[in-house]
Amino acid sequence: xxxxxxxxxxxxxxxxxxxxxxxxxxxxxxxxxxxxxxxxxxxxxxxxxxxxxxxxxxxxxxxxxxxxxxxxxxxxxxxxxxxxxxxxxxxxxxxxxxxxxxxxxxx
Numbered sequence: 001x002x003x004x005x006x007x008x009x010x011x012x013x014x015x016x017x018x019x020x021x022x023x024x025x026x027x028x029x030x031x032x033x034x035x036x037x038x039x040x041x042x043x044x045x046x047x048x049x050x051x052x053x054x055x056x057x058x059x060x061x062x063x064x065x066x067x068x069x070x071x072x073x074x075x076x077x078x079x080x081x082x083x084x085x086x087x088x089x090x091x092x093x094x095x096x097x098x099x100x101x102x103x104x105x106x107x
Contacts, residue, residue: 041047073079
């Protein structure tokens with residue numbers, strides 16, 4: 001009975017120690033990943049330009065104008081006719097061919 005209690009205590013202590021180790025390890029790992037990403041993003045020209053656009057507040061008005069113009073373009077009669085023609089062409093090409101070729105069987 002005494003050995004069973006010792007085994008259970010050891011198992012509980014091992015579980016607690018593993019949980020503490022995983023918690024500390026994951027926190028340190030996540031901090032190091034964040035540091036590496038920050039270093040990588042600071043060296044990247046693309047992200048530096050993106051930060052500049054966002055900080056200048058030019059991105060939101062430009063995106064708004066883009067989506068307004070895209071909405072007007074897509075809702076125009078010409079665009080509707082284009083998509084109608086494209087859909088008809090895709091249906092025509094994806095259907096079964098009208099002419100079926102019969103291959104004679106070997107005797």
